[in-house]
Structure formats: C-alpha cells, structure tokens
Amino acid sequence: MPDGRSFYLTTPIFYVNDVPHIGHAYTEVAADVMTRWHRQAGDDTWLLTGTDEHGQKILRTATANGASPKEWTDRLVETAWKPLLETIDIANDDFIRTTDERHERRVKLFIEKLREAGHIYEAEYEGLYCVGCEEFKPESEIVEGAGEYAGQKVCAIHGRPLELLQEKNYFFRMSAFQQQLLDLYKSQPDFVQPESARNEVVAFVSQGLNDLSISRSSFDWGIPIPWDEKHVLYVWVDALLNYATAIGYGEDDEQFQRRWPARHIVGKDILRFHAVIWPAMLLAAGLPVPAGVFGHGWLLVGGEKMSKSKLTGIAPNEITDTFGSDAFRYYFMRAISFGQDGSFSWEDLAARYQAELANGFGNLASRVIAMVKRYFDGVVPQPVADEAADLAVQTTVGAAALEADAAMERFAIHDALAAVWKIVDALNGYITEQEPWALAKDEATRDRLATVLYTATEGLRALAVLLSPVLTKATPKLWSALGVEDSLGALPEQPLRAAGEWGQLKPGTVVGELEPLFPRIEAV
Numbered sequence: 001m002p003d004g005r006s007f008y009l010t011t012p013i014f015y016v017n018d019v020p021h022i023g024h025a026y027t028e029v030a031a032d033v034m035t036r037w038h039r040q041a042g043d044d045t046w047l048l049t050g051t052d053e054h055g056q057k058i059l060r061t062a063t064a065n066g067a068s069p070k071e072w073t074d075r076l077v078e079t080a081w082k083p084l085l086e087t088i089d090i091a092n093d094d095f096i097r098t099t100d101e102r103h104e105r106r107v108k109l110f111i112e113k114l115r116e117a118g119h120i121y122e123a124e125y126e127g128l129y130c131v132g133c134e135e136f137k138p139e140s141e142i143v144e145g146a147g148e149y150a151g152q153k154v155c156a157i158h159g160r161p162l163e164l165l166q167e168k169n170y171f172f173r174m175s176a177f178q179q180q181l182l183d184l185y186k187s188q189p190d191f192v193q194p195e196s197a198r199n200e201v202v203a204f205v206s207q208g209l210n211d212l213s214i215s216r217s218s219f220d221w222g223i224p225i226p227w228d229e230k231h232v233l234y235v236w237v238d239a240l241l242n243y244a245t246a247i248g249y250g251e252d253d254e255q256f257q258r259r260w261p262a263r264h265i266v267g268k269d270i271l272r273f274h275a276v277i278w279p280a281m282l283l284a285a286g287l288p289v290p291a292g293v294f295g296h297g298w299l300l301v302g303g304e305k306m307s308k309s310k311l312t313g314i315a316p317n318e319i320t321d322t323f324g325s326d327a328f329r330y331y332f333m334r335a336i337s338f339g340q341d342g343s344f345s346w347e348d349l350a351a352r353y354q355a356e357l358a359n360g361f362g363n364l365a366s367r368v369i370a371m372v373k374r375y376f377d378g379v380v381p382q383p384v385a386d387e388a389a390d391l392a393v394q395t396t397v398g399a400a401a402l403e404a405d406a407a408m409e410r411f412a413i414h415d416a417l418a419a420v421w422k423i424v425d426a427l428n429g430y431i432t433e434q435e436p437w438a439l440a441k442d443e444a445t446r447d448r449l450a451t452v453l454y455t456a457t458e459g460l461r462a463l464a465v466l467l468s469p470v471l472t473k474a475t476p477k478l479w480s481a482l483g484v485e486d487s488l489g490a491l492p493e494q495p496l497r498a499a500g501e502w503g504q505l506k507p508g509t510v511v512g513e514l515e516p517l518f519p520r521i522e523a524v
C-alpha cells in the first residue's frame with residue numbers, strides 16, 4: 001500500500017522574456033518524470049511550474065515591442081510557455097504566474113509579516129546592478145570590460161555593463177541568518193544537492209552575508225510594497241515566494257500544511273537564490289525550510305552553455321517534431337547524469353533513438369506480442385515450470401525495480417533509467433537464447449514455449465509500469481496491447497513500487513494490437 005507521503009516538487013518559474021529552449025524543457029521533464037514516478041507510487045504528489053513576469057528587463061522589452069508589460073507577458077505565456085508544456089507532455093498540477101492576483105495578495109501578506117517581525121528596514125543604497133541578472137552584483141562577479149565596453153564594469157555572467165543605482169530601499173536583514181543557514185547545511189547535509197553545489201553554497205555563506213535590498217522605486221512593474229507603494233518588491237523575492245503562494249500561503253492553510261515543504265529543482269546558475277536567500281526568508285517568517293534544493297547542470301551544445309543570445313538555443317519542438325516527446329524525455333534523462341553538465345548532439349539523440357528505443361524496447365514489445373498472437377492465438381499462456389533462465393529474468397525485474405526507486409529517491413534519474421534498461425537487455429537476451437520460434441516447431445516443447453512467452457510478456461508488464469513516468473505516449477499503447485483492463489495511471493492497481501513483483505499479468509489475458517512504438521526515422 002502506498003504510504004501517501006507528500007511529495008511537492010517545483011521547477012523554477014521561467015522568465016517570460018526568454019523563448020523556451022531545450023534547457024528549459026530539460027528542467028521541466030526532469031521534474032515531471034520525478035513527480036510522475038511518485039504519483040504512480042501513490043505519494044501525495046504536486047508539481048508546480050509557472051512564469052516569472054515582473055522586473056525591469058521585462059518592462060524594457062515590452063516597451064521596446066510597443067506593448068504594456070501585462071500584454072507582453074500574457075502573449076508570451078499563451079504563445080510560448082504553456083505550449084512548451086504540451087510539446088514535452090508535462091503533467092503539472094498547477095501553473096502560477098507572478099502576475100496572478102492570488103500570488104500578489106499572498107506575497108504582500110508574507111512581506112508584511114517579515115516587517116512586523118522586525119526583519120525589514122529602510123536605508124540608502126548604492127551599487128552596481130545587472131539588469132540581466134536583476135541583481136546588485138557582489139565584487140566577485142564584477143569584471144573589467146573589454147572591447148566595446150573597455151573602461152566599464154561589466155557583469156561576469158552577462159558580459160554587459162553594470163548600472164550604478166542609488167536608491168532609498170527596503171532591506172531584508174539577511175545577514176542575521178548566516179549562522180542558522182550554516183547550521184542548516186550541517187544538520188541536513190542533503191539540503192543542497194549535488195555535493196559540488198552544496199560545497200559552493202557553504203563556502204559562499206561562510207564568507208558572511210550582506211543584507212538584501214528588496215525594493216525598487218525607479219520603475220513600477222512589480223508588486224507594490226504594501227506600506228509604501230512608491231516601491232515595488234525586488235523581482236527575485238517576488239519570484240521565490242511563488243513556491244509558497246501557489247499552495248495557499250496565508251490564505252489556504254489546509255493546502256499549505258498538506259504540501260509544504262517543497263523540493264526545488266533549479267539550474268545551478270540560480271542555486272544561490274534558492275539555497276541562501278529563500279531559506280533565510282522562510283526562517284525569518286517562521287516557516288519550515290524546503291525539503292531540498294537540487295541544482296542540475298547545464299546543457300552544452302558544441303561545448304557552450306545554451307542560450308538564445310549565443311544562438312545555440314534549440315527549440316524543443318525541433319526535436320519532438322521528428323522524434324516525438326517520448327524520445328525527447330528519454331534522451332535527456334538517460335544520456336545526461338542529472339546534476340552534471342551534459343552535451344546535446346543530434347547524432348547521439350538519433351543513435352539512442354534507434355538503438356535503445358526502436359531496436360531495444362520497441363522491437364522487443366512488438367516481437368513478444370506478435371509471438372503470443374501467432375503461437376497462442378493471442379492469449380497469454382500459463383507458465384508451466386520455471387527453469388534457471390526464467391528465474392534469472394524474474395530476479396532481474398525485481399532487483400531493477402528496487403534499484404530504480406532508490407535512484408529516484410536521490411534524484412538520480414539517469415541511474416533509475418539505466419536500472420530499468422537492465423530488464424530490456426535481459427529480455428532481449430532471454431528471447432535470443434530461448435528461441436521461442438524453434439520451440440514452436442515441436443509439440444513436445446509446447447509447455448516450454450508457454451513458460452518462455454509468459455516470462456517475456458510479464459517482463460513487458462513490468463517495463464510498461466516502470467517506464468510510464470518517462471515514455472508517457474508509448475507505455476499506454478503497450479499497456480493496452482497487453483490487454484490489461486485498468487488504466488496504467490490507475491492507483492492502487494499498479495503501484496509503481498510493486499512493479500517488480502513477479503506474476504501480476506494473468507494467464508488467459510487476451511493481447512491486442514500494438515502499433516510500432518518508435519517508428520523508423522529517415523535521416524535527419
């Protein structure tokens with residue numbers, strides 16, 4: 001029986017100014033695979049994603065495009081960001097926009113609370129600001145410009161000149177939380193993952209923390225500070241709060257208590273916001289810190305981090321139009337160790353599609369179903385006596401299912417898929433060795449043929465369940481061809497954590513048609 005524990009996972013909310021590229025889709029797919037896994041396992045699951053819509057950069061782009069910021073963000077959300085989720089088949093439970101009224105109301109409640117608790121004060125501030133980062137830059141991230149920016153201070157990340165801003169601002173007393181944060185990283189060693197990300201965060205906080213400027217008064221595209229409406233809230237504080245406001249912070253206590261704390265998947269470039277500023281804000285508000293923050297690596301194309309400005313951005317539908325969403329999801333989860341940087345290449349994608357999805361898994365499924373039809377009139381046979389080879393398949397299935405679940409618990413999606421693929425490889429080897437087509441030629445080996453085809457079909461049953469969080473289009477087709485009546489997503493009929501238990505497919509089940517799961521693709 002599933003334990004029904006809460007599993008609340010978030011993606012970063014995406015800055016609407018960008019057009020979605022495969023880096024964004026990668027983050028979404030990872031979060032979706034993890035939540036589908038937990039949902040199928042019977043956990044009380046919630047996947048949140050959404051868009052970050054305030055700030056000076058968006059105001060400037062909207063103005064340059066002759067639109068109001070709200071018109072601009074509405075347009076991008078509807079034409080770019082929500083369609084992305086369909087392109088790669090994301091089953092999110094909620095989509096929050098920082099321009100949602102629910103978000104703005106609850107953000108105001110949160111910062112009022114910080115102010116009442118004495119964590120916010122007013123002061124003069126002067127600093128070098130990067131509009132690209134939407135951040136006053138620390139010394140360590142300011143470099144001397146070169147070329148057209150010679151003689152100017154530029155952002156180490158964006159390579160663009162910084163702006164000297166002087167404002168009367170409200171500050172969050174973040175410096176007061178240095179020790180509590182260091183204690184947190186110590187008492188909860190997996191609070192920041194992977195290890196390399198954790199070390200970086202600990203080193204950063206150990207140097208000491210500055211207070212954080214949380215308001216701007218030079219523009220008005222943001223959430224007004226409730227006690228001083230000439231100021232708008234700093235866009236990062238506004239954005240981080242989405243994880244709490246979406247589940248009802250301040251207004252729907254039941255939902256908030258049920259879901260919180262979240263686990264956050266973020267790109268490593270925004271790790272510091274999530275692993276330092278965000279838990280400090282929560283500590284200040286007297287709320288539990290997140291259950292964990294996982295910083296994944298960058299996708300590299302031709303050795304460079306992908307971004308639109310570097311012209312290496314690839315739109316997800318360039319891949320899905322040819323290979324389909326299953327191949328997209330499988331490729332990025334399998335080929336890249338989650339947490340490390342990884343390289344994308346069309347050649348690698350095409351090779352894995354052909355070798356692993358089409359030949360390895362798709363072909364296996366269609367051969368087995370076809371043999372049940374040919375030799376047993378489409379009825380799954382009763383196994384007769386298990387031999388060593390059959391028992392070895394059963395052991396592989398049981399062990400792979402446990403190994404995959406343990407890998408998912410530590411965010412190692414690539415290891416989970418590699419574990420499940422041991423079943424694919426074992427079944428392919430088993431069929432080659434057992435030669436059911438030879439057994440079928442002799443009535444004397446009819447019992448043996450029944451056992452072999454039952455073993456192969458039951459193996460497919462386990463694969464359909466274990467691969468359902470990743471191959472969301474192919475596995476329901478296989479499930480229906482296996483003749484199982486309850487839907488693949490139905491719980492508790494197919495709890496994922498029991499997927500490796502042998503013998504769930506009933507002999508006598510009638511198999512159906514299986515269309516090719518991964519059709520041949522002509523040269524790209």
Ligand SMILES: [Zn+2]
Pocket residue numbers: 130131132133134155156157158159
């Ligand atoms: Zn920058």
